[in-house]
Amino acid sequence: MSELDMSQYLGIFLDEAEEQLQQLDEAIVKLEQSPDDIELLNTIFRAAHTLKGSSASMGFNRLATLTHRMENVLDLLRQGKMAVTREIIDVLLASLDRLRLLKDGLAAGSGESGEIDDVVARLESVLAPQRAAGDAAEKGGGHNLTLDDIEENVIRAAQVKGFNPYEIQVRLEQGCQMKGARAYLVFNNLKDVGEIIKSIPHTQDLEAERFDDTFTLVLVSREDADTLANIVKSISEIQEVVVRPIRLAEDIEKTTRKAPAAGGGEGPISQAEGRGGENRITQTVRVDVQRLENLMNLVGELVIDRTRLAEVGNGLKARLGSEELLETLEEVSMHIGRITSDLQEEIMKARMFPIDQVFNRFPRMVRDLARKAGKEIDFIVEGRETELDRTVIEEIGDPLIHLLRNAIDHGIEDPAERLKAGKPRRGTVRLRAFHQENQIVITVEDDGAGMDPEKIKAKAVEKGLISREAAARLHPREALDLIFQPGFSTADKVTDVSGRGVGMDIVRAHLEKINGTIDIRTTPGKGTCFTIKLPLTLAINRSLLVQNGGQVYAFPLANVIEIISITPAEIQYVHRQQVVVVRGRVLPLVYLGHALGQARELPPGESYAVVIVGLAEKQIGFIVDNLIGEQEIVIKSLGNFIGKIPGIAGATIMGDGSVALILDVRSLIDGLGVEANRELAS
Numbered sequence: 028m029s030e031l032d033m034s035q036y037l038g039i040f041l042d043e044a045e046e047q048l049q050q051l052d053e054a055i056v057k058l059e060q061s062p063d064d065i066e067l068l069n070t071i072f073r074a075a076h077t078l079k080g081s082s083a084s085m086g087f088n089r090l091a092t093l094t095h096r097m098e099n100v101l102d103l104l105r106q107g108k109m110a111v112t113r114e115i116i117d118v119l120l121a122s123l124d125r126l127r128l129l130k131d132g133l134a135a136g137s138g139e140s141g142e143i144d145d146v147v148a149r150l151e152s153v154l155a156p157q158r159a160a161g162d163a164a165e166k167g168g169g170h171n172l173t174l175d176d177i178e179e180n181v182i183r184a185a186q187v188k189g190f191n192p193y194e195i196q197v198r199l200e201q202g203c204q205m206k207g208a209r210a211y212l213v214f215n216n217l218k219d220v221g222e223i224i225k226s227i228p229h230t231q232d233l234e235a236e237r238f239d240d241t242f243t244l245v246l247v248s249r250e251d252a253d254t255l256a257n258i259v260k261s262i263s264e265i266q267e268v269v270v271r272p273i274r275l276a277e278d279i280e281k282t283t284r285k286a287p288a289a290g291g292g293e294g295p296i297s298q299a300e301g302r303g304g305e306n307r308i309t310q311t312v313r314v315d316v317q318r319l320e321n322l323m324n325l326v327g328e329l330v331i332d333r334t335r336l337a338e339v340g341n342g343l344k345a346r347l348g349s350e351e352l353l354e355t356l357e358e359v360s361m362h363i364g365r366i367t368s369d370l371q372e373e374i375m376k377a378r379m380f381p382i383d384q385v386f387n388r389f390p391r392m393v394r395d396l397a398r399k400a401g402k403e404i405d406f407i408v409e410g411r412e413t414e415l416d417r418t419v420i421e422e423i424g425d426p427l428i429h430l431l432r433n434a435i436d437h438g439i440e441d442p443a444e445r446l447k448a449g450k451p452r453r454g455t456v457r458l459r460a461f462h463q464e465n466q467i468v469i470t471v472e473d474d475g476a477g478m479d480p481e482k483i484k485a486k487a488v489e490k491g492l493i494s495r496e497a498a499a500r501l502h503p504r505e506a507l508d509l510i511f512q513p514g515f516s517t518a519d520k521v522t523d524v525s526g527r528g529v530g531m532d533i534v535r536a537h538l539e540k541i542n543g544t545i546d547i548r549t550t551p552g553k554g555t556c557f558t559i560k561l562p563l564t565l566a567i568n569r570s571l572l573v574q575n576g577g578q579v580y581a582f583p584l585a586n587v588i589e590i591i592s593i594t595p596a597e598i599q600y601v602h603r604q605q606v607v608v609v610r611g612r613v614l615p616l617v618y619l620g621h622a623l624g625q626a627r628e629l630p631p632g633e634s635y636a637v638v639i640v641g642l643a644e645k646q647i648g649f650i651v652d653n654l655i656g657e658q659e660i661v662i663k664s665l666g667n668f669i670g671k672i673p674g675i676a677g678a679t680i681m682g683d684g685s686v687a688l689i690l691d692v693r694s695l696i697d698g699l700g701v702e703a704n705r706e707l708a709s
Contacts, residue, residue, distance in 0.1 A: 037133070040085050044130050047078040048123065049387055055119050056390040062111035072101045078126070089139040090129050096150040097122050103154070118149045120391065174225070178245065179275055181224050185247040190221065192273040193252060195244045197259060200266045207236045212262045213244070220258065221248025240266075245273065319378055319417075326367075326374050327567065327661035331680045333367045334658075336360045338683060375564060378418075382460045382467070383411035385424050389431060393456065396435045403442050403453040404435060410460035415467045416564040422541045423469070423561065426534040430471040430557050431456065433531075438475035438555055448552065450474070465563055466585055472556040478549045480506035487515065507547045511535045539693055542568075542583060542676065544642055560585065568662060570679075572655035572687060573638060575619045576626065579687035580651075581660055581679060586640045586692040590654065594634050607637070607648060614639065615699075619649045622695050623674055640692050647696055662689060673698055 054071045061067060075098045082090035097119060103109040125146045132140035174182070182192045195217075199209055210233040217223060225245035228238050248255060252270040259268045340360045344353050386408050397404040439445075439454035446452055457472045480503040487493045487509045498506075509515060513532040538545055542562050549555040562568060562585060570581035571590075591609065598616060599606050605616040616637065620626040629635070629650060637648040660679040665672065676691035 036085065040081060041130065041134050043081060044078060044090075047074045048127055048130065050074045051078075051123055052120075052391050053387045055116060055123065056394050058111060059113065059116045059394070065105070068101065068105045072098065072105055075101055087129070087133065087139055089141075089143050090126060093122055093126060093129075093143045093147060096147050096154075100150055100153055109153075115153055118146075118153055120395075122146050122150060174245070174273075174275075178225055182245075182247060182273065182275065185222075190247040190249055193246050193248065193255060194271045194273050195246055195255060195259065196267075196269040196271075197242055197244070197265060198267040199240045200264045201240060203240070203264045205264075206238070206240070207234050209262060209264055210234075210242060213259055213265075216258050216262065217244070217246055217248075217255070220250045220255065221246045319374075322374050323378065326371050329367050330371060330567065330659065330661050333360075333364050334681070335684065336363065371567070375416075375567075378416050378564070379414040380417055380420055381411060382413045382415060382420065382469075385420055385427065386411050386458065386460070388424075389427070389458065392428070393431060393435060396432060400436050401441060402435060402439050404439055405453050405455045407455065407457045408459075409457070413460040413462060413467060415561065419467070419541055419561055419564070422537055423543075423559070426537045426545075426559070427458070427469070427471065429531065429534050431458070434471060434473040434475065434555070438473040438477075440476055462563075463560075465569060467561045467563060469559040469561070470556055471559075472554065474554040477551040477553050477555050478507065478510070478547075479551045483507065483509050487512070490515065507549065510547075542585070544586075544693070568660060569657060570660050570689065571638065572658055573619070573636075573651040574653040574655060575623075575651050579655065579681060579685065580619070581658075581687050581689045582638055582640060582649075583676075583689070583692065584657065586642065588639045588641045588646060591637045591639065591648070592634050593637055595629075595632075609639070609648075612646075614646060614648050616648045616650060617699060619651050622649065622699065640696075642693055642696060645696060647699070649695075660687070660689070 051071060051074050054067055054074070058064065058067055058071065075094050079091050079094035079098060082088075082094060100109070100115065100119065104111060104115070109115070125141060125143055128141045129139045129143075132138055185192065197210075197213055199206055203209060214223060214230075223244050223246050226233065227243040232238055233242055246255070252272065256268045256270045259265060337360050340353070340357050344357070347353060389408070390406055393404060393406040434456050439456065440448070440450075442452045445454060455474045457470070459470045459472070461468055484493075484498040484501060484506050487506075488495050488498050492509065492512050492515060493501075501509075510531045511534075515531070535545055538559060538561070544560045546558040546560075547555065548558070562583075569584040571584055571587050573580050573582065593607055597607050599608070601613065606613050607616050608614070618626070618629050630652065635650045636652075636654050637650050638654075639646055639648045641647075662677050663679060664677055665675070674691055674695045675688050676694075677689045679687050679689060681687050
């Protein structure tokens, strides 16, 4: 294939190679836990075989060579000639890492950068004992049939033309004086009914009589097995003939998938099969991500115009009353609204991906880190099918890596320590995702040592992050938040894996970037659970609209807990902080204008509307001038010219064409100072 031709298909090859590599990574890690799972072995073999074939067709010899060696090992595992061991898993994963390195080199335009000789040598060392056993069997008269790619391709081509492949084992009588001549007669008789494509030993060895009493042939023929056996048996001094049909790897897998289930029932219907014999193949097409982004922006503009059109219709109806043209306008407006909603939903679905795209890289990482740290860990993943926006998926990978590394290195104890504490030797790390209202919730939970709030406060004082007096006033819930301070760690020693709290400031920064929150629940000696809450999408969100000082603001609905009305008499003061008692809990109050650096004093009134917002266990009430209502808004960035404004996350265009500012709740709360926050958990 020429360089020009190859470049045309390189993008497709790289996408498909990444899918195969990810499938191999996840399946090989599972194989270590389920070494007797034949279907899993077939899946791994099939993925390696596909990658080998596509690499060879593109002319990427190193990729093809390495996957071919992996395929040899996997084939012996499938046949039960080798057992799955930790060492074999290690070398398969090492081979996978090298394949990914080669693939990344191709993606970067530097070719198949990276050597494979060392990894090939490790694979060959795994194969060596089996090959030695095969050589011994061959000397004793037996042969292990293996076919290379060319031979398999010849067989496939012959099958298309109606030929069947056979393995023919021939044993001569002991003491036969003219072995070479007998072998020649076998060849000569069989060539009339088919074509011999392989000989074990090689034909030169057969002619020179460099074999014992047995040899094996691979033949393609239209004759049946009995006819072929009779043809060979007609030759004198032939003691035994065994003719076996050859089934290639994919033929075996097809038979396995279509085999009837136990009890005589039908087997499972494959993804490409439907009821009544219909084919129900899921058809997909690759779409450039930027094109989806452009579509989403256009839908966002349509949503804005839908709202404006509805508002114009309501205004005209209020002025002119019920007239025929206005009723028609209202019908058109409602229809456009429905179409826009449907279009919005479909575009949103096109941007949604299963979170498994992030989760599937973690089993391998957890396995490697656990081995490095000397821990024994059961890693449980739940909710892989949970879907969320592509832009959110891109941002959550790094935070989850930090949390998992911390859980493995400093959450889960050493096996001896766990036994001493009366726990099972193996620790458990559970990663879970699920939908909750308009949010995605992800939890990372371990049954390890947990975190001690007093130890956290002591470490914070030691590192100069907080004064001893301030630490003494902190509620245990607030003490846990100290782990999000840059550079904070409770680890007694630094390891190359992690420290509990190392990088946690990065975790929160990443999550805040996508309007997410993180909460901690921990019990010393029992374990820790981090709960992450994320919006389904970053483009369109439901918000509570309020008015303050003549300007419209939007509270993200994910942060709004409830709305209450209070009178001036209900407002009290604690440490010069305005508070109100709500169902027995002291809730700090802040006038929204004050929080945004505008008016400090509350305007006079008989009652005030209070929007209670929360971040994890923190809650605070914002007093606003007026409530407008709940509305779906299109989030727009303020742009580089305006820059980042404290307390403001973005803007949206209202139905009347005016601009409403979207509030950044965490930034507002953090900007209120320690005195306000100190009361949050009181």
